[in-house]
Amino acid sequence: MFDNTSSLARFLPIIDWLKTYRRQDFTDDLFAGIITAILLVPQGIAYAILAGIPPQLGLYASILPPIVYAVLGTSRTLSVGPVSVASIMIASALSSPAIVSLGNPLQSALVLSLESGVILLLMAVLRMGSLVNFISHPVLVGFTSGASLLIIGNQLPLTLGLKSPSCGMDVACYTNYIQGFNSTTLFISLVALALLLLFSQLLPMSLKKLGVKATLITAISKCGPLLTVLLATIAVSVLSTMGQSVNVVGVVPAGLPEFTLIGVTESLGQRGKALLPFAGFITLIAYIESVAIAKMTANLRGEKIIPSQELIGLGFANIAAALSGGMPVAGGLSRTMVNFAAGARTQMAMLIAASLLAVAVMFYSQWFTNIPKAALAVIILVAIMPLVKIKSIFHTWAYDKGDGIAELVTLLGVLVLGLEQGIMLGIILTIASNLRKASHPHIAVVGRVPDTEHYRNIKRHHVETWHHLLLIRIDENLSFANINYIEEFLTTELKRQPDTRHIVLIFTSVSDIDTTALEALESLNQALQSTGKSLNIAEAKGPVLDKLKKTDFFEQLKPGQAFFRTEDAVKQLG
């Protein structure tokens, strides 16, 4: 990637695009930056409320962290800031009894940011980014669907002016609960929903028919959330003069965040220890999602994401969040798509968006006070709906049943057991499936294709065989994980072909034999010898032979031998 650039650009990917930055790029980025900034205000506030923390933590997380990421990240279009799934995970962490008992949720949120950053940087240093390989796509989709359903359950009451229900399984209680809805709030919610759908669906279609330019349509349609918030806020003011009241965001402190290094370090210790597992899960999901989103947009433009550098970019972005009073951050799907669709060329767009947000927070924070929570809840609900992919389970199931089960179990795990338990269940399923596959290697009894020196699976080809000679090709490295299976396969075949005097293991595909497998081969050989059969190997590769020669394996094998070619073994033993 950076073969032609300085090694500095390796550590500061921003140099990579700044060098060739042109005026036209800036025009594009300016436009995209403004559009994204318009989305950042309601999202920042809404995700903080979703996470159960003061709104400014979401706004602050949208200023310094994206600036840090712009310098260190490899994606040109990823919009870093608060994201929905991480927010519900933060809510889950902050509402767990152990964390509630510590008090001061704001402080806990900052500790989560700091820990996320440190975990990401540790993963970078220890080169453990590939750990995330072991969350399969179906598990991730199942988790995201489950988390999104939890978000919906969390936000729906807000659209009705209700607190979260505490009815458990009592259906009658729910009936009572819903009857307590606030009609003014419901009215605001319905108007907000109509406005959002108008801007996101109806308006773009109509404008397209009128032949309006695509980028302009994007710009107009993305103003929906801000306009909704604006109108809803005005409505609240009008309604309050009429004696009606609805839940609003409340006072957002004016001015830029202060650096909170001391606050953060003071509260580490017990709090940090209690939050660490939560931070681990949040980081894992945030990183996987961010890289997936970054890759998706990069692929569309033939750009390249370097996952190891993303650990650094996102790691420092989270530390920046902690130091500037922000909640944990990641790459957000909806914002990134908006940024991309609005024509962003580079991270300059995000620098512009962050600057605009900083100005808004500095001078216009009093405008945020009267935003009704219901309008923000509707914005979240509309944004989150596409993440609930129930149909995906059926598609996955149809393609690969095991993957379908993993997706369903993870989804149900999130809903029934909780977010952290759900993702743990998914990870365990993934590892178990991996181990299962590893312990069932492909093995074939082979025979000779007539008039050739080719040996093929007797089940698939018409081949010559010999009744006292068993040729077995093992298509995987021999290890503790699969040697028992190989042993059982051989035993079964010997029962089927009891006249066998010589067994030849064909090692064409074997690149390694570990200690456990070696000892198993030795005792297998002993057992075969005691019943008058010989064990032989054929076609072993150089490195395998070298490794075996370090032991007395070939001595033990006698009269069994190591043949160079299967053909040699057949000529001598057949």
Next chain:
Amino acid sequence: MFDNTSSLARFLPIIDWLKTYRRQDFTDDLFAGIITAILLVPQGIAYAILAGIPPQLGLYASILPPIVYAVLGTSRTLSVGPVSVASIMIASALSSPAIVSLGNPLQSALVLSLESGVILLLMAVLRMGSLVNFISHPVLVGFTSGASLLIIGNQLPLTLGLKSPSCGMDVACYTNYIQGFNSTTLFISLVALALLLLFSQLLPMSLKKLGVKATLITAISKCGPLLTVLLATIAVSVLSTMGQSVNVVGVVPAGLPEFTLIGVTESLGQRGKALLPFAGFITLIAYIESVAIAKMTANLRGEKIIPSQELIGLGFANIAAALSGGMPVAGGLSRTMVNFAAGARTQMAMLIAASLLAVAVMFYSQWFTNIPKAALAVIILVAIMPLVKIKSIFHTWAYDKGDGIAELVTLLGVLVLGLEQGIMLGIILTIASNLRKASHPHIAVVGRVPDTEHYRNIKRHHVETWHHLLLIRIDENLSFANINYIEEFLTTELKRQPDTRHIVLIFTSVSDIDTTALEALESLNQALQSTGKSLNIAEAKGPVLDKLKKTDFFEQLKPGQAFFRTEDAVKQLG
């Protein structure tokens, strides 16, 4: 195995050998049974003391459990009863603060037996016996060495008449501690050691030179422990009349054990829950060791062990232990080797040994009272020494560095962190190494062997290549675990060969593509298309093609294609 026997023999392996049992077999088994019984008395008492429980729990565990195993187990020579490594694990469980606080260690030991039995039967029912595949041999050896060192540390003070030290890291304290040794006890220990070595080493060698029959030599040499115990007990009686006292076993209740079903079930609940993780580890190790020992002796005689039936045999043996007041049981290495060397043909030998022990417990239990603990400790120490395989680490390291590290880390983990932590560390290492291997599949850039249709690795063979055609053979199923690695490999190759216009993935060895891999292939294809390159596949097997045809993958691939043979792809794109 039982193709020719009734299905009853499948559930009761004893039928398998009873049907063909001859007089000569009985003569052999009688001899072996007597020899093994002689070993059972001191071992049973010693392992109970090692586990920190009353001596009768070790004796009772040597009566009913081996009888149950004889009926249900598939090994003809395995000697089931108390074993050293499980005993130190029981000691570790019973001395953990949570278990100590519950009081009544005897009850806890019985709960451990019951839980071990239930876990083994559950593994049998859920067909989870193959789970143990994921403890590799080096991890097991490391664990056994570590556990044996802990046993040595536990038993050495007994040979000096001392209690376990509580000095921590204070060297001066140890000097003081050792000076408190009891010279009478040390004298007994040294005499016991001399006697044991005489019988196990010197006497057999001398007798062999004199031309004495091998079985007789075995019989004589195996009397060492009992003779040692006998002489030591007499010495204690003599010394006590002289006013000298040493630690002795103490009163062992006379008579056979009573069935303790009620006692066990009463104390389940909190105790059961607290002991469950310990029972899990004990069971895991006991099962793996038992099957390994059973396989070893079976291999020597061309017999066959069925691991799934072993779960049932050992499971019921442990439940029998719990019900008859015995500690957890497993197959013991030293006893089984003695039984085997003494010429045991079938489990009849163990039935005889168990009967003899029952008679001893019924009528001669008062003889056990004055056995000095020091003599038993020396017996354990002599038996355990060969299990400390420090050299093995170097051998393993020389053969396979990764396995050597796993062995060393598990050993150190046991010593530094504790038994349960050590084995957990080993299991985690094993799974991590497995995942690592799974995520690095073998991939080769291939070219055509001139004048043939064979395609081989360009690094190993002189082959034709084409500068705008990249042929890549992937030697493993595509899955979430390895798809990222495959993607990175391809990216690197494309950088090396920037003129590439067509990429052909050769799927000769690919039997499955999971959901994650499919989606990665799709986005890879998208990325390649955006830079004007085509992605193609060749030699995909029927099942893989069928699975892909369920999706729109081939539509997306266009103009890329699925070629039947690599040759076809080269003819068209080369």
